[in-house]
Amino acid sequence: MNAPAKLPRWAELGLLPLVNLAAALLLSGVIVKVLGESPWAALKLLASGSLGSEENIGYTLYYATNFMFTGLAVAVAYHAGLFNIGGEGQAYVGGLGVGLVALWLGGRAPFLVVLPVAILGGAVFGAAWAFIPAWLQARRGSHIVITTIMFNFIGSALMTYLLVNVLIKPGQQSPETREFGATAFMPAASDLLAKAGIDFSPSPLNLAFVVALGAGALVWVLVWRTRWGYALRVAGQNQAAAVYAGISPPRIIVQSMLLSGALAGCLALNELMGSQHRILIDFPGGAGFVGIAVALMGRNHPAGIFLSAVLFGALAQGGSQLSFDMPKINRDMVVVIQGLVILFCGALENVMRAPLAAVFARLAGRREAEG
16 A cells, blocks of 8 residues: 655645645535536625624534534544544533533522533533443453444433433423523623623624633643653554553543543533523534544644634534525535535545645755756
8 A cells, every 4th residue: 555645744734624625615516506506606605604794603603612522522532543433422411411510500509610510510421421432442342433333322312211201391392401590501702702892793602612722722731742642642553552661552542532522521511501501302413423524624633623613613504594595505415515525624635635745746846956
């Protein structure tokens, strides 16, 4: 097998993803044209629907917050050599932890008490749901991809049972809990900015966005600036070398999956405390799976994950505007566009690598000839 062509680091991290994104959008334009719509008009609607107003920007960042949590969850496991497909289930069960705290403390304790306890609740419940697949991988050799996928379905069934039979608000048929107390509501970004004298249109964007940024900073410190992070990356790249260096791969597997599940569980801060203000059916809405693409496109680095999450947030929000103004391009078509971005920036990312490397090699040869 031939080794991937070499690119300058800045091109590897920045130019190659942009070229792949452009290829995905170009192919999407072809499909839009086949459907009888103008690709340029569709692109402008996609951009204006996601970034054309303060409200649209708020929605874009609101969706991006979910994708940051799940993208970071995938990235931590990836650096340990694991492919965590269970972010959806971990976020769902993590929501149970956040929701129970909000139901218990909301209206009884001030927000500054509720918030850290809710973060702890979501992290503990999400980590607990990731622990069993991690233990099975570390001690019994069960493949983490298979077990985490299975736990997505088990988590969904568990939450459905609890919402229908245990946690449902008395006197209603909709499978959801009662509304949280007011002190369990995450402050909206528009309200926080208003206190600073900045006018911003109301949207679901809330303080969870700042928590997600903090989680990204925490992951950067843990993975790249601590001894544990070094052990994590060594075990992920070469388990034999890790054992030789005195690192226990089974312990790293369990620890990394616990952190991964904790990050995914914190998605509920945005969805439940920030927007819905109750626990309801299927609130992750597929964000756990989108997080896989976000992490891969962001090169499993917090900075790249942030940019990738904003891109997918823009596709989610802009796609709503696109399907509204162009009926031929429905929500399924927007999912196709997202899929093409995932395809080109993930599975086919090396297709554009060789042509780009050839261009850089030709430029380097020209400089040497001129020198």
